[in-house]
Amino acid sequence: MRQATVYIDSEALQYNLNRVKQLTSHSKIVSMVKANAYGHGVKHCLAALEATDAFGVACLEEALEIRQLGYTQPITLIEGVFAENEMQQVIEQKLECIVHHNQQVEWLIQHKAAYNALDLKVWVKLNSGMNRLGFKVDEIIDVIQRLKAEGFTCVLTMHFANADAEHPLNEQQKNQFLEVKQACDPILASCCNSAAIYKYPELHFDYVRPGIMLYGASPFSDKNVCELDLKPVMSFTAEIIALNQIQQGEYVGYGSTFTALSPLTIAIVSIGYGDGYPRAYVKQNFVAIDQQMVPVVGRVSMDMIAIDVTHIHAEIGTKVELWGKQRLVDEVAHANGTIGYELLCRLTQRPTRRLGN
Numbered sequence: 001m002r003q004a005t006v007y008i009d010s011e012a013l014q015y016n017l018n019r020v021k022q023l024t025s026h027s028k029i030v031s032m033v034k035a036n037a038y039g040h041g042v043k044h045c046l047a048a049l050e051a052t053d054a055f056g057v058a059c060l061e062e063a064l065e066i067r068q069l070g071y072t073q074p075i076t077l078i079e080g081v082f083a084e085n086e087m088q089q090v091i092e093q094k095l096e097c098i099v100h101h102n103q104q105v106e107w108l109i110q111h112k113a114a115y116n117a118l119d120l121k122v123w124v125k126l127n128s129g130m131n132r133l134g135f136k137v138d139e140i141i142d143v144i145q146r147l148k149a150e151g152f153t154c155v156l157t158m159h160f161a162n163a164d165a166e167h168p169l170n171e172q173q174k175n176q177f178l179e180v181k182q183a184c185d186p187i188l189a190s191c192c193n194s195a196a197i198y199k200y201p202e203l204h205f206d207y208v209r210p211g212i213m214l215y216g217a218s219p220f221s222d223k224n225v226c227e228l229d230l231k232p233v234m235s236f237t238a239e240i241i242a243l244n245q246i247q248q249g250e251y252v253g254y255g256s257t258f259t260a261l262s263p264l265t266i267a268i269v270s271i272g273y274g275d276g277y278p279r280a281y282v283k284q285n286f287v288a289i290d291q292q293m294v295p296v297v298g299r300v301s302m303d304m305i306a307i308d309v310t311h312i313h314a315e316i317g318t319k320v321e322l323w324g325k326q327r328l329v330d331e332v333a334h335a336n337g338t339i340g341y342e343l344l345c346r347l348t349q350r351p352t353r354r355l356g357n
Contacts, residue, residue, distance in 0.1 A: 002270050003239040004350060007324075008040055009357040012216055012231035013048035019229055020210045023197055027204040028053035030076055030190070032211035034062055039276075039344040040215060040234055041353045046071055049214070054096075056209055060086050063095050076123060078209075079133070080104050087111050091120065098157065100125040100133040105143060109150055122147055123155040123190070128176040129169050130161040137176050144184045155188040155207065156181055163195035164220050174203065195219035198228065217340035218330050225328060234344065235324030235357065238271040239317055243309075252306050253298025266297065267309045269320050274302040276347035277322060282337040288326035289314060325357075 020029055031052040032038075037045040042062075046069060049055075054074040057063050059082070063075045077097035081087045087107040090097050099105050099122055112120060124144050127134030135143055144154050158177050162170055173191075181189050190207035192200060197208050198219075212219050216232035225232060244266045252258040252266055269287070273279045279300040286293040287307055298306045307320070323329040323343070330340040 003237075003319075004271050004275050004352065005237050006041075006347065006351045006353045007235040007237070007356045008044045008353065009231070009233050009235070010044075010048040010355055012233045012357070013045060013214065014051075015231050016214045016216055016233065017049055017052060017210075020197065020208065020213065023201070024192075024204045024208045027192075027206060027208045030054040030056045030207050030209045031214055032056040032078075032209055033066070034058040034078070034211075035345045038212065038215050038341065039347045042066070043069060044353060044355055045233075054207075056211075060089060060095075063093070064089075067093060074121075078123075080125075081107065084111075096121045096123060098123040098125045098133075099143075099147075100127075100135065102143075105147070108147075108152075112150065112152075120151075121153045121155060123157045126156060126158040126177060126180055128158045128173040130159055130173070132159070134158065137180060140180055141183050144180075144187065148184075153188065154184070155190055156184060157190045157207075160191065160193060160196050163193060163199055174200075177203075193219070212341055215344065217328075217344065221334075224330060232323075232325050232328065234329070236277075236322040236329075236347070236351065237319050237324070238269050238275075238322060238351075239319055240267045240309075240314055241270045241304075241316060242268040243314070243316065244268070251298075254301055255299055258298040258306075263310075264308055265310045265314075267307050267314050267318075267320075269305050269307060270303065271305055271320075271322060272301050272303040274348065275350045276343070277305065278332065278336040278338065278343060280337065281335055283335050285332060285335040286327060288321040288324075289318060291326055293327065294320075 029052050031049045033042050033055050034057045036042050056076050058079050075095050080098045084107045088111050125134035126140050127136050147154050177191055189205035192208045194210050194213035216225050216230045218225050246260050246264050248262050250260050271277050285296045294307045297308050323332045333340045333343050
């Protein structure tokens with residue numbers, strides 16, 4: 001059997017959740033489990049996150065999956081609903097959702113009356129400069145006042161565009177958020193994702209929304225998970241399935257892009273872009289074998305990669321860590337010119353997923 005395997009470390013996930021609690025002791029935690037728990041497998045992660053105050057998802061389908069798995073915590077739909085009939089289900093299932101345009105507000109008010117949904121909480125999104133979703137400052141105050149008059153408990157929310165970096169937009173977003181919060185006082189508030197949890201402790205307010213930090217990857221390009229006191233949750237492994245002795249001047253892989261400058265031992269590993277392993281490297285990439293970094297050579301193909309094991313002991317069946325505790329996913333992402341979020345989320349269903357470390 002092909003041994004491409006994703007291991008999910010529940011203890012590491014619990015450790016990271018407790019790390020959020022240490023950093024945000026006065027806030028409730030909305031653990032983001034959208035996109036199949038950032039590619040980790042939501043059914044494998046929920047038990048480890050059971051101590052969270054709430055879950056965050058992108059859409060109704062993801063929320064209903066959590067309910068079907070038996071979890072009763074509040075769930076927030078961060079993109080809101082996409083059609084009027086979904087608003088009915090949100091109210092029936094006692095879910096919470098963001099509203100970010102007027103049509104959603106009208107649906108909410110209409111169906112609140114129809115279903116007698118008392119004490120329903122609604123998250124109202126401020127577009128403070130990221131320009132994806134939300135109401136601008138000149139309209140959101142009226143929206144919040146209207147919803148309050150209808151009996152809703154409102155949570156003012158926004159999303160930083162540059163919480164992971166120094167950028168002049170950060171101050172603009174902070175100031176707009178605080179302006180609206182003051183104008184609508186009293187109101188609950190939430191504006192901190194993973195990076196902002198570290199960067200802006202004064203903005204933790206009532207709810208924080210950790211995502212990538214829960215899974216042991218870094219929201220910063222200049223800090224790794226060890227510096228942030230986090231633990232990688234996913235270990236992605238495969239096995240060596242063939243060994244080739246090649247001579248100086250011979251090639252490896254599609255396009256013959258790699259040429260041996262000396263005699264080499266090349267191992268073939270049962271992983272490729274068909275599993276979600278990235279192909280387009282902008283700098284040298286490595287895998288880990290017994291805590292040693294081993295270079296990937298030649299092009300990544302759909303089902304296999306080649307690695308240079310000339311200077312280490314390797315045999316057929318040797319386990320190779322593609323990313324995990326030794327070779328961090330953020331390091332692989334950097335070599336590929338992308339971010340850890342993307343690599344985690346785009347894993348396919350081919351690798352077997354297991355609880356373990």
